[in-house]
Amino acid sequence: MAFGAKGLAGGGVVVVAAAAVVGWGLLRDDHVTAGKPVAVPSVAASAAPLDSAHATALSKQLTSGDEAQLRRALAVPPGQALEPAAAGQLASLGSITFDLGSFRYLDGRTARVRGRVATPPAGTDAEWTFTLAHLGPQWMLVDGRPAA
Known part of the structure; x- marks a missing residue:
């Protein structure tokens, strides 16, 4: 089940954003000229790890209850339809505390980072795993789900 792209349902909240779209948006055909590949800069060292200030800001955006704030935190294409209840259901998590020591x-x-939600949905664990993408100047949420 997905929130972000479509649908928060039942007792769980699972984030699934358009990772493939994001990936293709980063490396499209405009990096190729007349059939000859053009050097694409390496991204290996381009993104600093998630730090405390950015983790706090990301948590606030995700759980704000405001769709505009949520869109700033999700790695979804502009104009992508969000489930109407997504912002409210994420706000019901209370807050997200990211474990910066688990950032990989x-x-x-x-990157992937573990975190803890303050108010997990019924029947789910408070420990979650989050997948992030560094887009522009910040880390954005691609996926989040309760740890099994």
Whole structure:
């Protein structure tokens, strides 16, 4: 089930944003000229790890209850329809505390970090795993789900 792109349902809140769209948006055909590849800059060292200030801001955006704030925190294309109840359901989590010591790069612009939600949905764990993408100047949420 997904929130962000479509649908928060039942007792769980799971984030699934358009990671493939984001990935293709970063490396599209405009990096190729007349069939010859053009050097695409390496992104291995381009994104600083999530720090405390940015983690706090991300948590506030995700749980603000405001769709405009939520959109600033989600890695979704502009204009992507969000489930109408998404902002409110995320706000019901209370707050998210990211465990910065668990932050691990998946590549130069994506990472995984564990966190804890203050008020987990019924039947789910308070410990969650979040996948983030570094887009522009900040880390944005691609996926979040209760740890199994």
